[in-house]
Amino acid sequence: MLNPMIGMPQGAEWLVILAIVVLVFGAAKLPDLARGTGQALRIFKAETKGLRDDDEDDVKDTTTPPVAPPPVELPPTTPEQPQAEDRQADKNNG
Template sequence: MNLGPLEIGLIILAILLLFGYKKLPDASRSLGRSLRIFKGEMKGMKDDDVRGKDAARTTVRGEIVPPTPADSDLTAQLHEEARVAEARAAELRARAEQSRAADGTR
């Protein structure tokens, strides 16, 4: 599909009629910002994906790769948070049992 000079001119004329000449600079600025944000987010997702693949790779040619200090710190932190959450859940279950027992004796 080839666009000739007449088709391009008609497209530009239609855009000018739709948006007006005063709003075109603002619209193009907004489009540029949106594209810049989108590009930055895509780069961030790509970087996260690469980091995730590196962290998930625990063996290389059958040899275990030791975790980095940052990975072990994060793992320790997550284990601690899980332990605290389990303790809190057990405490809430015990309170619920006590209140059920107290309601049954009345």
């Protein structure tokens, strides 16, 4: 069971946390910090959505069997004629 002493901060605790953040970063840096955090969250969401889409594509690819290409008919082959040098060698040997 959850310990009641450990939990989410309540109203006054958030004010203390906010005051510490302002002291550490300074009031001028807070908008930049919030903007950077927002951009990081958008990038993180986009990447996780992309990973989920890739996983769904992989599942779809594995469920459909691969289709074999139609057979290709090769042209008939003709026996090769011996070259002139081969004929000369045959005449000398035989």
